[in-house]
Amino acid sequence: MSPPSDAEVISRSLDEPEAFGLIYDRHAATLLRFLGRRAGAKVAEGLVGELFRIAFERRKTFDASRTTALPWLYGIGSNLLAKHRRGEARWLRASARMAAASEAADRRAGAAALDARLLFPRVADAIEALADDEREALLLFAWEELSYQSVADALEVPIGTVRSRLNRARARLRELLEAKGKNRVKSR
Secondary structure, three states: OOOOOHHHHHHHHOOOHHHHHHHHHHHHHHHHHHHHHHHOHHHHHHHHHHHHHHHHHOHHHOOOOOOOOHHHHHHHHHHHHHOOHHHHHHHHHHHHHHHHHHHHHOOOOOHHHHHHHHHHHHHHHHHHHOOHHHHHHHHHHHOOOOOHHHHHHHHOOOHHHHHHHHHHHHHHHHHHHHHHHHHHHHOO
């Protein structure tokens, strides 16, 4: 006998609230990783609890035609992260400063590692400069390796909207990174 789908577990949890714990058991580690990448480990620990509290409260709204709850949970997580944008921006800037500082201390590192450390601050700034909806779609796709359909489900938008947002995000990142690269060359 196969284990029950997420939809079956959530449906059962409407009468047996403790059944919802299985959803937590199945997906908490994945969502903690997702939130940790975006907001840092300490913030992620608080957010994952908040995410599951919200999911539990909204379990009646879960679309039972979906077998997995993960895209739905990513959507809740994305909404929580939107409330922490300023914190996320501070984290990206701090990471960029750390990468730049370690470059000075590690001049003997290989060329590829050095290039990555030098490029990271520019990438972090470019990601921060994206529109919120584009940044969210890009990070769900690139960091979480979600399919276009799963990103669409998580953000509750049509798949065509995801494709548009990713296309705009990629174009904007190229534009921002090329512009910063030219400015850096000119200032030497």
